[in-house]
Amino acid sequence: MADGRMMAPPSGESLLFLTDEHLRQAIEAMFFAYRGFTADPDRILADMAYGRAHHRAIHFINRAPGTTVNNLLNILGVTKQSLNRVLRTLIADGLVQSRVGRNDKRERHLFLTDEGRALEQKLSDAQRARMRMAFRTAGPEAVAGFRTVLEAMMDPEMRESFDRLRDSAP
Amino acid sequence: MADGRMMAPPSGESLLFLTDEHLRQAIEAMFFAYRGFTADPDRILADMAYGRAHHRAIHFINRAPGTTVNNLLNILGVTKQSLNRVLRTLIADGLVQSRVGRNDKRERHLFLTDEGRALEQKLSDAQRARMRMAFRTAGPEAVAGFRTVLEAMMDPEMRESFDRLRDSAP
């Protein structure tokens, strides 16, 4: 019966739980969970002329104010043309401010305006609310495991970006 | 110092670890990890004329052979027009076979061909390899927590799809 599959994998050093079936379930869980993860911000953005790309840009500019375009490029992992299109609309709409670098005037340093910060708040509030709910439901031990697995799943370069952001936390 | 942030959240019933900062880190972890999650299949698909949508269709047809288009629609959460474009190319390329329903001739039942199964294997091998590596690195307890949190993060309907697929496991 179904209960057999709902049992927790064996603890300890056993690695027998890594069957293809378990891995497939994990893959599907990742797929469905990511849909939930993005659902709330997507709903907010749908009403505006923005999409997920705008959300990501706003998130990381808020996270690291004054970041350069090139730095953002590395974090987001897209081409400058793709990012530029998003940034242009955000700047035109007054959500993002681009300041020429003082030391290196080739660089543009990006900041959220008050309006941009307001949208960031709205989006991240929604996303945090879901994450908070999931964490409360799952409990602290599960959360620790969740983060451990996510970090192990990243590519090394992404892991570096992640660590850099984390280590520069306020 | 950085070690302070690298400590595991407090265990037990404490919920103090649910600060906005912890949640934000989790959000970023989810973002970077999902990139890793899709990276390997994406690389394989890039060489062909296929994308992530084809991968998803192939995955779930393999998972539930004979599934109807409408069922697949509900699982994938896209419009039938969007799915149809993908299915048409997969059928034209001989990876998927579509059979008219016997009871209800309006329905089409979908199956992978040998060639389709071969591609599915290639894609899922790559994705499972990463997942297996992450699971081995993180350990069984972390894996259990990972799955718990992912399930709590899903929308109820997605959770139902996930459970249905899991309960029909071979």
Next chain:
DNA sequence: AGTTTAAGTCAGCGTTGTTGACATTCCAAG
């Protein structure tokens, strides 16, 4: 038999990713 409902198709559009070519601006090395 005629209407409604469901499944699937076709046409067209928007967002967001891609490449390629190119201009501009500027730092830094020769």
Next chain:
DNA sequence: CTTGGAATGTCAACAACGCTGACTTAAACT
């Protein structure tokens, strides 16, 4: 001081994959 290269930005074209709207066909229901 000139030149090479780096950082940025723009234009154009294209692909993947979401979406809506209009339509055909088949089944089901009055």
